[in-house]
Amino acid sequence: MIEIKKKKDGRERAILIGAVTQYQNEERLSEYLDELAFLADTAGADSIKRFSQKLDSPNPKTFLGTGKMDEINEYIKANEIDLAIFDDELSPSQLKNVERLFEIKVLDRTNLILDIFASRAQTSYASTQVELAQYQYLLPRLTNMWTHLSKQKGGIGMKGPGEREIETDRRIIRDKISLLKKKLEKIDKQMSIQRSNRESMVRVALVGYTNVGKSTLMNLLSKSEVFAENKLFATLDTTVRKVVIHNLPFLLSDTVGFIRKLPTQLIESFKSTLDEVREAELLLHVVDISHPNFEEHLETVDRTVAEIDGTEKPVIMIFNKIDAYQPEKVDPDDLSPRLNNRHFTLEQWQKTWFARTDRQAIFISATEKDNLEDLKNRLYETVAEIHARRYPNNRFLF
Structure with a gap:
């Protein structure tokens, strides 16, 4: 690459x-x-x-x-x-x-x-996932790497050494892809067993566009230190933490952030990471409401979740970074301003959102801890309902 x-x-x-x-x-x-x-x-x-x-x-x-x-x-x-x-x-x-x-x-x-x-992968598993995606991207582009041989047309007994070199490399890369897939399949099976062997607790997954504050929220809810940085794709490896709210435990997963035009190679390679989303019983969809294009980011995440068969799940929308939200100002000299949703106040956004969807939603600031208790209470109510339905004999938690 x-x-x-x-x-x-x-x-x-x-x-x-x-x-x-x-x-x-x-x-x-x-x-x-x-x-x-x-x-x-x-x-x-x-x-x-x-x-x-x-x-x-x-x-x-x-x-x-x-x-x-x-x-x-x-x-x-x-x-x-x-x-x-x-x-x-x-x-x-x-x-x-x-x-x-x-x-x-x-x-x-x-x-x-x-x-x-590739630069963000911290574990052998993440590195293997990225390496597979890179080779899948590289394979059809191999001819570009042999332009220094393009003038060699070949001859008797040659048939174009450049072409032969390319075919050799193609075979090597196909073999490498096959080996990486087998390695990932083995790890995926192990991780699937680990997920099935987890305690009888509700599994919750954080999803969202990249750099919306999922890891910061994970740290607040789990009282642990998950790497969080103001960079794209700070989290590649799925982190799972036990969270306890009002004596009710559940498992919370922090997953890789999505992005527009996400390479299909990555969706295929990060199967086990995305399995955390697919197998979760509740999704916390985190949105950076301060970003001018947050609605499109939200739709991108919804499409990606749909691609991995994760749509039939309860979702709590968490609109994060309300402390940084600034509506566009209206020019006081404009007698007929063209107003759109970028001029909405937070209160108007709340009314608009609740009016057009049946999803639960809460507006918070993870860094300032605004409305964090409201989020915890909402989480408790939702997880407790799922827990009572999934594990009816385990009532001591309540």
């Missing part, structure tokens, strides 16, 4: 590239590029400039049109850019063509996320 190599100051100079299409307008692309810049920062790169182009569909050869790509190439050469990052996944041929044109490292969002996951 291509890794982001740091300069002496520890940072690389990157440009971000995206497209305005029928599926994402300029505002949506701007939001995605903001997120891509955060991803780049997490990986150790500074975003120097952004480029975009309006297209009916991406150029099959270079993603953007020839003129725009030439403009970007001139900027790269004039400004000592080290890295070009595309917001969408590039096909193997696009990656090959763009790297040949720019003559610098080229990543797409998928590759960047995989790179961050």
Whole structure:
């Protein structure tokens, strides 16, 4: 895999590239590029400039049109850019063509996320999951790694040494993928047994977009120290803690955060991690309400949970970071302002949310501990109800 190599100051100079299409307008692309810049920062790169182009569909050869790509190439050469990052996944041929044109490292969002996951993996299990996802991403892109052999057309007894090298590498990587899958299957079985052998306690899982405060909330509820940081994907390994509220114990899992355009390779590789969500009896969906795009983040998590068959579960929505929430201000000189949900106060959001869904919801600040007791009481009531239904003979807890 291509890794982001740091300069002496520890940072690389990157440009971000995206497209305005029928599926994402300029505002949506701007939001995605903001997120891509955060991803780049997490990986150790500074975003120097952004480029975009309006297209009916991406150029099959270079993603953007020839003129725009030439403009970007001139900027790269004039400004000592080290890295070009595309917001969408590039096909193997696009990656090959763009790297040949720019003559610098080229990543797409998928590759960047995989790179961050690789740097964040703390255990052998997480490392194995990421390694599998990386090889699955790499396999169809192998031809790009042998461009130095592209001029060798082969001959009698040769049939193209470059092609033969590529096929050898493909076999090696396929074998590696097979071994990693077997290793993960073995670990998954062990972890499944561990989950089934846990005490007769209700299992609760924290889910949410990346960097919404799940680990901070985990620390508060379990009175333990789970790694929490203001970075994307600070948590990769699932952490399970026993939590006791009003003498009622339950198991709480902190899982990997989701993100828009989450690589399918990661969803497949992190099966056991996501099994914690699939097998939980209650989901705590944490949302950063201070983020301007929190509604889209919420929908992204809901879609991912649906993909892993986790929709038929009770959910408590936890709108976190109310201390940082700031509604957009209305211009006092504007006689006919166009108001939207970004102008809502917290009180208006609460009324709006409760009016359009039957999900339980509570608004908190994990860092300031605002409404934490309300959350604990809500948790107690919900978990106690599930416990009484699942373990009717275990009444001593109440």
